Amino acid sequence: KNQVEQSPQSLIILEGKNCTLQCNYTVSPFSNLRWYKQDTGRGPVSLTIMTFSENTKSNGRYTATLDADTKQSSLHITASQLSDSASYICVVRSSGYALNFGKGTSLLVTP
């Protein structure tokens, strides 16, 4: 069964600190992996997309990594800001149309 597991479930950090969110998947075959940011009361917004051949991709203070051999991805947030408080969702696409959603990591950045 295709699964996407995210950890930690929730995280609290101080403003200005860095953090790393994890995503492990068992999806096969693998097409691509996305990280979405979902602010409270809003729909998810795509941050990055990574394909099999990509190891690292950055979007501002967000850096995603992918290890397709171990089926692991991480999202690193540098110099966190209060506006980074949100849920971060890992989504893995399989063949055809199938999308597999993780349950998300809830991040709270405090002053």
Added chain:
Amino acid sequence: DADVTQTPRNRITKTGKRIMLECSQTKGHDRMYWYRQDPGLGLRLIYYSFDVKDINKGEISDGYSVSRQAQAKFSLSLESAIPNQTALYFCATSDRLAGGDETQYFGPGTRLLVL
């Protein structure tokens, strides 16, 4: 995102009532989707449509129906609402791109409470 709108944003209804959630988009995308999100669970696909004449069931379509009235409009109906359909519902759109790299753009969500 303003390009994808959902109405209503919040709805309270009673068990057994029929309700409709509506989604409109101005992005010109062919593909539209309905998801539900429950606390502690990932987004789950209810139905999707790749063009006006195309309707496909997702993983949790039981108890729901959809209508694709036009390229820009995709509505979700609960024929007889039940309490376990209480959830946050999202509409999404995407454009057709080769290689499966298409980005989905989500609406702001409809919070539904079934009493």
